[in-house]
Amino acid sequence: MPTNRQIILDNRPQGAATLDNFKLVSAPTPALADGEVLVRHHYLSLDPYMRGRMNDSKSYAAAQPVGQVFQGGTVGEVVESHNAKYAVGDKVVGYGGWQEYSVVKADQPGALKKVDTTHVPLSYYLGAVGMPGVTAWYGLVQIMAPKAGDTVTITAATGAVGSAFVALAKARGCRVVGIAGGPEKCKYAVDELGYDECIDYRQHTDVKGMSQALKAACPKGIDAHYENVGGYILDAVLLRLNAFARIALCGMIAGYDGQPLPMANPALLLVNRVKLQGFIVSEHMEFWPQALAELGGLVASGKLHPRETIAQGIEAAPAAFLGLLKGKNFGKQLVKLI
Amino acid sequence: MPTNRQIILDNRPQGAATLDNFKLVSAPTPALADGEVLVRHHYLSLDPYMRGRMNDSKSYAAAQPVGQVFQGGTVGEVVESHNAKYAVGDKVVGYGGWQEYSVVKADQPGALKKVDTTHVPLSYYLGAVGMPGVTAWYGLVQIMAPKAGDTVTITAATGAVGSAFVALAKARGCRVVGIAGGPEKCKYAVDELGYDECIDYRQHTDVKGMSQALKAACPKGIDAHYENVGGYILDAVLLRLNAFARIALCGMIAGYDGQPLPMANPALLLVNRVKLQGFIVSEHMEFWPQALAELGGLVASGKLHPRETIAQGIEAAPAAFLGLLKGKNFGKQLVKLI
Numbered sequence: 001m002p003t004n005r006q007i008i009l010d011n012r013p014q015g016a017a018t019l020d021n022f023k024l025v026s027a028p029t030p031a032l033a034d035g036e037v038l039v040r041h042h043y044l045s046l047d048p049y050m051r052g053r054m055n056d057s058k059s060y061a062a063a064q065p066v067g068q069v070f071q072g073g074t075v076g077e078v079v080e081s082h083n084a085k086y087a088v089g090d091k092v093v094g095y096g097g098w099q100e101y102s103v104v105k106a107d108q109p110g111a112l113k114k115v116d117t118t119h120v121p122l123s124y125y126l127g128a129v130g131m132p133g134v135t136a137w138y139g140l141v142q143i144m145a146p147k148a149g150d151t152v153t154i155t156a157a158t159g160a161v162g163s164a165f166v167a168l169a170k171a172r173g174c175r176v177v178g179i180a181g182g183p184e185k186c187k188y189a190v191d192e193l194g195y196d197e198c199i200d201y202r203q204h205t206d207v208k209g210m211s212q213a214l215k216a217a218c219p220k221g222i223d224a225h226y227e228n229v230g231g232y233i234l235d236a237v238l239l240r241l242n243a244f245a246r247i248a249l250c251g252m253i254a255g256y257d258g259q260p261l262p263m264a265n266p267a268l269l270l271v272n273r274v275k276l277q278g279f280i281v282s283e284h285m286e287f288w289p290q291a292l293a294e295l296g297g298l299v300a301s302g303k304l305h306p307r308e309t310i311a312q313g314i315e316a317a318p319a320a321f322l323g324l325l326k327g328k329n330f331g332k333q334l335v336k337l338i
Numbered sequence: 339m340p341t342n343r344q345i346i347l348d349n350r351p352q353g354a355a356t357l358d359n360f361k362l363v364s365a366p367t368p369a370l371a372d373g374e375v376l377v378r379h380h381y382l383s384l385d386p387y388m389r390g391r392m393n394d395s396k397s398y399a400a401a402q403p404v405g406q407v408f409q410g411g412t413v414g415e416v417v418e419s420h421n422a423k424y425a426v427g428d429k430v431v432g433y434g435g436w437q438e439y440s441v442v443k444a445d446q447p448g449a450l451k452k453v454d455t456t457h458v459p460l461s462y463y464l465g466a467v468g469m470p471g472v473t474a475w476y477g478l479v480q481i482m483a484p485k486a487g488d489t490v491t492i493t494a495a496t497g498a499v500g501s502a503f504v505a506l507a508k509a510r511g512c513r514v515v516g517i518a519g520g521p522e523k524c525k526y527a528v529d530e531l532g533y534d535e536c537i538d539y540r541q542h543t544d545v546k547g548m549s550q551a552l553k554a555a556c557p558k559g560i561d562a563h564y565e566n567v568g569g570y571i572l573d574a575v576l577l578r579l580n581a582f583a584r585i586a587l588c589g590m591i592a593g594y595d596g597q598p599l600p601m602a603n604p605a606l607l608l609v610n611r612v613k614l615q616g617f618i619v620s621e622h623m624e625f626w627p628q629a630l631a632e633l634g635g636l637v638a639s640g641k642l643h644p645r646e647t648i649a650q651g652i653e654a655a656p657a658a659f660l661g662l663l664k665g666k667n668f669g670k671q672l673v674k675l676i
Contacts, residue, residue: 230605252605260603267568267590267598270616278608 002040004029005314006069006099013054017325021054022070022318029101037106038080041096044314044335045073045126046321047160048228048253070098070317073131075115075122083107091115093125098317100337110285119300127332128306129295132160135281136226137291139248140168142284143277144224148173151218153237156228157198158185160306160332161250164295165226166193167304171294177217179210179233181327188330192307201233207264210236229253231261238268247276253325307331340378342367343652344407344437351392355663359392360408360656367439375444376418379434382652382673383411383464384659385498386566386591408436408655411469413453413460421445428452431463436655438675448623457638465670466644467633470498473619474564475629477586478506480622481615482562486511489556491575494566495536496523498644498670499588502633503564504531505642509632515555517548517571519665526668530645539571545602548574567591569599576606587616591663645669 003026010023032038050072053064064071074096078086083106086092094112096102106112115125127133146152146169154165157178166189169176178189178198189198197217204210210233214222221242227234230252237247252261269276298304309329311320317335324333341364348361370376388410391402402409412434416424421444424430432450434440444450453463465471484490490507492500495516504527507514516527516536527536535555542548548571552560559580565572568590575585590599607614636642647667649658655673662671 234604249604249608252608260605262600262602263604264600265598266572266587266601266604269614270587270590273616273618273621275613275615276607277613278611280611283611 002029002101003027004099004101006097007314007317008068009054009064009066009070011066012056017051017054017322019318019322024315030103032080032082032103035083035105035107036103037078037083037086037112039074039076039092039094039096039102039104039112040079041074041076041100041102041337043075043123043126043310043337044098044317045075045131046317046324046333046335047072047132048156048251048324050321051253051325071095072097073126074102075125076102081106086112086114091117091122093130098314098335100314120296123308123310123332123334123336124299124306126334127160127308128164128299128304129292131281132332133164133295134288134291135250136161136164137168137295138279138281138284138287139226139250140165140172141291142287143248143275143279144226144246146172146174146224149175150223151175151177151220152224152226153177153179153214153218153222154226154228155179155233156251156253156327157189157195158193158307158330159228161226161228162189163193163306163331164298164304166195167298168294170194171298171303175218175220177214177222179229185327185330188307192305194303204236205232207232207235207239211239214240224248226250227252232264235264238263238265238272238274241268241272241274243272245272245274247274249276249278309333311335313337340367340439341365342437342439344435345652345655346406347392347402347404347408349404350394355389355392355660357656357660362653368441370418370420370441373421373443373445375416375421375424375442375450377412377414377430377432377434377440377442377450378417379412379414379438379440379675381413381461381464381648381675382436382655383413383469384655384662384671384673385410385470386494386589386662388659389591389663409433410435411464412440413463414440419444424450424452429455429460431468436652436673438652458634461646461648461670461672461674462637462644464672465498465646466502466637466642467630469619470670471502471633472626472629473588474499474503475506475633476617476619476622476625477564477588478503478510479629480625481586481613481617482564482584484510484512484562487513488561489513489515489558490562490564491515491517491552491556491560492564492566493517493571494589494591494665495533496527496531496645496668497566499564499566500527501531501644501669502636502642504533505636506632508532509636509641513556513558515552515560517567523665523668526645530643532641542574543570545570545573545577549577552578562586564588565590570602573602576601576603576610576612579606579610579612581610583610583612585612585614587614647671649673651675 078090186198228251524536566589
């Protein structure tokens with residue numbers, strides 16, 4: 001019986017999340033019941049939405065329970081099976097949490113999915129061809145619904161969602177302008193991800209400056225916007241929206257740590273007859289097959305070649321997660337376990 | 339040639355609008371060219387959107403030009419006609435502005451519409467069976483799209499839009515909760531307009547108090563909201579929204595006079611996966627016939643019996659308009675000229 005090292009949420013953040021909120025523990029993996037499989041995790045997914053779940057406040061997802069394994073997406077390999085549908089060696093994507101092994105009732109709908117790694121690396125199923133990719137697809141296709149020639153913008157442009165977003169938006173003939181932190185990320189956004197332009201928010205730290213930068217990068221205004229951050233950048237975007245603009249509201253990471261971040265001038269939503277819609281991709285499972293098919297095709301054709309930032313070992317997960325919240329990652333942030 | 343008394347916008351407001359922004363002038367009515375008709379106005383429409391047009395800032399409507407007749411909806415009677423389609427005595431609705439007479443190029447699409455006053459009083463074509471009624475209809479039906487049993491809320495509940503809104507929402511089986519200023523209006527809202535409950539915002543002057551009042555009036559939460567005002571009331575509504583709530587953003591009257599009013603916690607739009615949409619009813623003319631048919635039916639059946647607040651004489655228009663902005667009116671605010 002292998003020992004299973006786990007990261008638990010030890011206590012909730014007061015303000016910013018810190019390493020002290022997490023604790024590394026060890027436990028034996030339990031024996032399997034009928035229908036269960038034991039999965040050895042190869043990669044853990046680290047995602048911004050997890051910060052929201054560390055708080056106890058009302059949110060769309062239930063709070064992460066204190067004292068339990070930190071929840072999150074995983075990819076791995078079946079190493080023991082009491083389920084006829086799964087064989088040892090099967091590669092699977094699931095929601096195993098921050099631990100080295102998970103025991104999964106594999107017959108529960110959505111608990112585990114076999115994946116093919118012939119053309120798509122296993123880790124991509126946590127990123128471009130997984131939840132972040134579908135998140136980008138849903139916001140772009142179902143909410144922003146751009147026409148060819150539209151100018152679309154996105155914050156956190158070089159993250160896992162942003163990397164998929166730009167490929168999907170370019171495939172639809174849009175001008176795509178990203179917003180990211182630092183010259184390296186902005187260069188990467190344009191040179192490798194395919195953004196038409198990328199604005200470095202560290203060079204434009206207030207509404208006025210960001211609004212001017214957006215005006216320069218979006219001379220025809222903004223037709224649709226994808227929001228991952230919130231705060232003054234969103235305020236600046238509102239100043240540059242065209243009439244009948246659409247905003248896909250995916251994240252407000254800027255406000256996770258403390259006081260709510262206000263929107264300075266919501267009357268602009270009226271003035272420009274904006275449609276703004278918040279969403280959670282897990283509530284729209286009916287679109288996943290369609291989205292994953294397009295994303296897989298973009299990967300296979302080389303049009304979507306996302307970068308990954310990989311931390312090594314279960315013990316590295318908390319620090320890598322705090323780095324993600326500060327924007328230290330390039331593309332998808334993962335933890336590699338083996 | 340009758341003398342035509344007119345109210346012009348003399349200068350733009352600095353902060354709150356005042357009587358000094360307006361000026362009463364007189365002019366002869368010009369001779370008619372071919373195709374034109376002379377309309378004698380019976381009623382002028384006073385509407386909150388006009389305040390926005392007094393400012394020179396970017397807005398959805400072009401600013402009202404300084405030195406020209408203040409623009410707005412009118413109903414009246416054709417008193418002279420050089421157009422074969424219009425006869426003296428025809429009752430018409432148009433956009434004649436704050437003056438006693440207007441000369442109309444009656445063949446221009448949308449310039450003038452003959453109306454039947456057999457079952458609907460002429461003045462109603464400026465209110466319940468006119469632009470405000472269709473405004474209520476569009477926000478409710480096309481954006482809020484409530485199901486029977488939904489709880490819906492609206493600010494400025496006893497105005498021209500609110501009066502139509504409650505009749506339309508009750509016809510769809512909703513629980514309808516209004517927000518209005520003062521005990522008289524709230525009593526009127528429930529006793530005459532048919533609201534299930536009405537919250538007096540003067541008794542709940544901050545987010546916390548308003549949120550508690552909404553909780554009491556909407557024990558199952560708010561499924562959809564119609565916003566005419568903005569500010570702390572909207573902040574409180576956001577705290578009470580159910581998942582997948584819809585917000586029709588029709589007006590932000592609270593912010594017209596000065597600094598933009600922020601939205602305290604836009605992250606709630608994400609948490610509750612809200613769809614918020616700003617709109618202007620004049621951009622959706624394709625829905626007017628359907629909306630007016632339903633509104634006319636509600637009037638004819640007595641289910642929509644809106645009150646009107648009527649000022650007398652062209653010279654009374656500016657003060658009546660300022661009163662409207664302060665919420666002094668019950669129902670549709672009109673100026674009666676003859």
